[in-house]
Amino acid sequence: MNTNRRDFIKTTAVTAGMMGIGSIASACAAPAAAPKPELKLSFQESTPPGSNLNEKFDYMEKMGIVGFEPGGNGLAGRVNDIQQALRGRKIKVSAICAGFSGWLIAEDEAKRRECMETSKEIMAAGGELGSTGMILVPGFNGQQPSLQMPQAREVLIEQLKELGDFAVKHNTTLILEPLNRSEAWFLRLVADAAAIARDTETPGITCLGDFWHMTREEISDYGAFMSGGKYLRHIHIASRERRKMPGEDGAADNYVDGFRALKELNYQYYVSFECGTAGNREETVPAAVKLLREQWKKA
Amino acid sequence: MNTNRRDFIKTTAVTAGMMGIGSIASACAAPAAAPKPELKLSFQESTPPGSNLNEKFDYMEKMGIVGFEPGGNGLAGRVNDIQQALRGRKIKVSAICAGFSGWLIAEDEAKRRECMETSKEIMAAGGELGSTGMILVPGFNGQQPSLQMPQAREVLIEQLKELGDFAVKHNTTLILEPLNRSEAWFLRLVADAAAIARDTETPGITCLGDFWHMTREEISDYGAFMSGGKYLRHIHIASRERRKMPGEDGAADNYVDGFRALKELNYQYYVSFECGTAGNREETVPAAVKLLREQWKKA
Numbered sequence: 192m193n194t195n196r197r198d199f200i201k202t203t204a205v206t207a208g209m210m211g212i213g214s215i216a217s218a219c220a221a222p223a224a225a226p227k228p229e230l231k232l233s234f235q236e237s238t239p240p241g242s243n244l245n246e247k248f249d250y251m252e253k254m255g256i257v258g259f260e261p262g263g264n265g266l267a268g269r270v271n272d273i274q275q276a277l278r279g280r281k282i283k284v285s286a287i288c289a290g291f292s293g294w295l296i297a298e299d300e301a302k303r304r305e306c307m308e309t310s311k312e313i314m315a316a317g318g319e320l321g322s323t324g325m326i327l328v329p330g331f332n333g334q335q336p337s338l339q340m341p342q343a344r345e346v347l348i349e350q351l352k353e354l355g356d357f358a359v360k361h362n363t364t365l366i367l368e369p370l371n372r373s374e375a376w377f378l379r380l381v382a383d384a385a386a387i388a389r390d391t392e393t394p395g396i397t398c399l400g401d402f403w404h405m406t407r408e409e410i411s412d413y414g415a416f417m418s419g420g421k422y423l424r425h426i427h428i429a430s431r432e433r434r435k436m437p438g439e440d441g442a443a444d445n446y447v448d449g450f451r452a453l454k455e456l457n458y459q460y461y462v463s464f465e466c467g468t469a470g471n472r473e474e475t476v477p478a479a480v481k482l483l484r485e486q487w488k489k490a
Numbered sequence: 491m492n493t494n495r496r497d498f499i500k501t502t503a504v505t506a507g508m509m510g511i512g513s514i515a516s517a518c519a520a521p522a523a524a525p526k527p528e529l530k531l532s533f534q535e536s537t538p539p540g541s542n543l544n545e546k547f548d549y550m551e552k553m554g555i556v557g558f559e560p561g562g563n564g565l566a567g568r569v570n571d572i573q574q575a576l577r578g579r580k581i582k583v584s585a586i587c588a589g590f591s592g593w594l595i596a597e598d599e600a601k602r603r604e605c606m607e608t609s610k611e612i613m614a615a616g617g618e619l620g621s622t623g624m625i626l627v628p629g630f631n632g633q634q635p636s637l638q639m640p641q642a643r644e645v646l647i648e649q650l651k652e653l654g655d656f657a658v659k660h661n662t663t664l665i666l667e668p669l670n671r672s673e674a675w676f677l678r679l680v681a682d683a684a685a686i687a688r689d690t691e692t693p694g695i696t697c698l699g700d701f702w703h704m705t706r707e708e709i710s711d712y713g714a715f716m717s718g719g720k721y722l723r724h725i726h727i728a729s730r731e732r733r734k735m736p737g738e739d740g741a742a743d744n745y746v747d748g749f750r751a752l753k754e755l756n757y758q759y760y761v762s763f764e765c766g767t768a769g770n771r772e773e774t775v776p777a778a779v780k781l782l783r784e785q786w787k788k789a
Contacts, residue, residue, distance in 0.1 A: 332640070339638075340675035341631070376639035380681050382717060385709045410684045411719050418681065418713030 228454055230487040232480060233258025233285040233463035240472050244276035254480055257282055258461040263290020263313035263325055270319050284320040285461035286366055286399075286425040287313055289327065295350050296330040296343040296377055307350060310365065311357050318361030323460050324397055324424050325358075326366045330377045343377060348391050355395030364397045366424050371404040379408045382418035389422065397424035401465070402446060406431045412449030416456065423458060428483070429466030436468045436479040446483065450490030527753055529786040531779060532557025532584040532762035539771050543575035553779055556581055557760040562589020562612035562624055569618050583619040584760035585665055585698075585724040586612055588626065594649050595629040595642040595676055606649060609664065610656050617660030622759050623696055623723050624657075625665045629676045642676060647690050654694030665723050667698040670706040678707045681717035688721065696723035700764070701745060705730045711748030715755065722757060727782070728765030735767045735778040745782065749789030 234247075234256050241247035251259070259282050261273060266287060273284065290313050293305030314325045329347050330337045338346055351365065358364045367384040369375075378384055384398035400419050402412065404427075409415040416423060426449075430440035437444050453462075462483070468475040533546075533555050540546035550558070558581050560572060565586060572583065589612050592604030613624045628646050629636045637645055650664065657663045666683040668674075677683055683697035699718050701711065703726075708714040715722060725748075729739035736743050752761075761782070767774040 341671040344671060372640040372643060380679050382679050382681050382708050382710075382713060386707055389709050408685055409681050409717060410688050410721065411681075411717055414681060414713055414715075414717030414719060416713075418708060418710055418717055420710050420713060422709065 228456075228458050230450075230484060231258055231285075231461045232256050232483065233260050233461040235260045235288060235463065235465060236262065238464045238466075239476065244272065248276055248280055248282055251282055252280060254477060256480070258285035258463060259283070260285045260288050260461075260463045260465075261320075263287045263317070266290060266313050266316040266320075270316050273320060284317070284322045285463055287317040287320075287322050287325040288465075289325070291325075291327065294330045294334045294337070295327070295347050296337045297334065298336040298338055302334075303346070303350060307354065310354060314354070314358050314363055314365065315361050318358075318363040322363050324364035324366040326368050326399060326425065328368050328370060328375055328378070331370075331375050332373070337377070340377075344387065348387060351387070351391040351396050352393055355391050355393030358395035359393065364395050364424055366397050366399045368399040368401065368427075369404060369408070370401070371407040373407075374404075379404070380418075381405065381409070381415040381423075385419045385422040396422075398422045399425045399427060400449070401427035401429075402431065402449060403427065403429040403434050403465070405449075412446065413452045416449055416452035416458075420456065423453075423456065424460050426453070426458075426460070426462040427465040428462055429464070433469065434466050436464070436466055436470070436475040438479050438482040439469055439475060444482065445486065447486045447490045450487050454490055527755075527757050529749075529783060530557055530584075530760045531555050531782065532559050532760040534559045534587060534762065534764055535561065537763045537765075538775065543571065547575055547579055547581055550581055551579060553776060555779070557584035557762060558582070559584045559587050559760070559762045559764075560619075562586045562616070565589060565612050565615040565619075569615050572619060583616070583621045584762055586616040586619075586621050586624040587764075588624070590624075590626065593629045593633045593636070594626070594646050595636045596633065597635040597637055601633075602645070602649060606653065609653060613653075613657050613662055613664065614660050617657075617662040621662050623663035623665040625667050625698060625724065627667050627669060627674055627677070630669075630674050631672070636676070639676075643686065647686060650686070650690040650695050651692055654690050654692030657694035658692065663694050663696045663723055665696050665698045667700065667726075668703060668707065669700070670703040672706075673703075678703070679717075680704065680708070680714040680722075684718045684721040695721075697721045698724045698726065699748075700726035700728075701730065701748060702726065702728040702733050702764070704748075711745065712751045715748055715751035715757075719755065722752075722755065723759055725752070725757075725759070725761040726764040727761055728763070732768065733765050735763070735765055735769070735774040737778050737781040738768055738774060743781065744785070746785045746789045749786050753789055 239247040239250045241250050291306055291309040293302040295306050297303050317325050354365050369378045369380050369384050381400045388396040388398050400416050405415050430437055431443040432440040538546040538549045540549050590608040592601040594605050596602050616624050653664050668677045668679050668683050680699045687695040687697050697718055699715050704714050730742040731739040
């Protein structure tokens with residue numbers, strides 16, 4: 192093994208400068224001038240009760256929910272409606288949840304191109320809405336044939352450079368989402384997503400931490416978020432056993448350790464619900480909001 | 491923080507077993523009765539000058555190096571020699587560096603079995619030497635054909651349960667080592683190794699954090715080690731651009747952020763050199779030891 196490693200050193204010594212070593216110490220540093228972090232909660236469109244956007248936003252405002260995470264599918268055609276419904280409200284668009292087609296680690300170049308084009312259309316709409324970024328999964332388990340490691344990562348990063356530059360031009364970002372292994376083999380850990388973002392060398396690529404997926408793939412919410420560092424742009428939250436509203440799984444639904452990391456990182460973005468409910472939405476949603484605010488105080 | 495953790499551990503006790511959630515909080519918590527962590531430096535056999543074990547150990551003792559990391563290859567036949575050379579010294583065996591053949595994520599069951607058998611032989615010898623554990627890589631890029639995710643992880647964990655129980659019987663552990671992507675596609679992140687160790691449900695499986703590999707695969711040494719938590723059993727260290735002695739790459743060789751995590755985790759094990767040198771060993775080795783002790787103080 193040592194011999195293998197010595198050989199490896201020789202071959203990589205030249206490229207060592209490109210390894211982004213500088214970011215290692217700074218990655219966990221909080222932005223100097225940023226305000227003290229607060230818990231900015233966000234809902235997806237299906238989370239609040241209500242038969243239309245205005246009813247949903249009225250409900251959210253009453254509860255002090257300040258973020259809205261729409262789906263990316265068909266978003267370009269909804270920009271005006273969403274802007275109208277948000278006018279004069281304290282709610283802002285948080286992240287855009289996917290909606291693209293194709294995938295970036297596909298063996299088939301046409302599928303990769305399809306993902307690039309549909310993602311750009313969604314990011315352009317997201318930019319108009321002032322979104323923090325569009326959530327992207329590089330490849331699901333069911334999307335085959337896919338490239339393997341390490342080639343998949345190299346091809347991904349080349350495409351992300353282009354998508355990141357596009358995102359910056361539209362005042363938004365592309366947010367890489369790690370999923371648990373039953374959904375996606377390629378990207379499962381927050382640290383991995385952050386290192387990919389770093390290696391794209393564009394501020395247009397960021398990453399997401401999802402408590403639900405982290406429950407299976409990581410041993411520490413605190414460690415996972417600290418490993419996302421300055422690249423962390425969005426958080427998804429759900430109960431930890433059934434992916435229902437936080438609190439529906441009782442004692443398992445503890446997020447304090449992760450919230451502590453968000454405070455230390457001076458995290459300025461949203462914590463967004465991505466979950467269903469096994470109960471009455473009119474009861475489980477307010478209970479979840481109350482629980483998360485209590486746990487944020489404890490963190 | 492302590493209060494949060496106590497509350498958390500209480501409230502999650504019920505589901506901790508099934509979800510591994512207990513470890514989410516406790517993974518970052520320091521063992522209650524453990525002594526204050528100190529920097530316990532360890533050398534591999536090739537690190538110190540000297541033509542035999544006694545000369546090497548004499549050199550190490552003069553420098554206050556308290557750990558020795560031998561290779562696992564042929565270790566069973568060297569147990570007596572190593573015990574003799576260590577007699578009356580302050581140096582203990584730290585981890586055993588690999589030395590097994592075959593690999594645990596091989597498609598070929600015979601290759602997996604070969605890895606199990608050779609690993610057991612090495613762990614038995616390591617146990618006699620009081621080793622903290624045997625370092626294992628589940629699969630290198632060059633070892634093909636290998637199983638793919640998520641099947642590879644399932645097959646790995648089944649084998650690790652057996653190896654972990656064997657390790658416990660021999661008062662040692664098996665230490666999973668994440669490598670950078672140019673060496674191993676399967677296991678690259680400390681968080682991933684720790685989650686695999688957790689899911690084996692045996693204290694015989696632990697993990698390693700290697701500053702050299704982390705430089706490429708992670709953005710934060712602090713985040714990586716906090717994501718290893720209580721499963722962290724061994725640390726490898728080298729310079730960060732060329733894998734030489736710490737300090738040989740100048741300003742890039744900053745380990746303070748990682749050392750801070752080891753202190754917070756109350757890490758009780760070794761930080762072991764795995765590197766060559768581009769200079770005169772008689773100068774670069776003592777300079778590296780001095781640098782690491784200074785940075786440990788700063789952490």
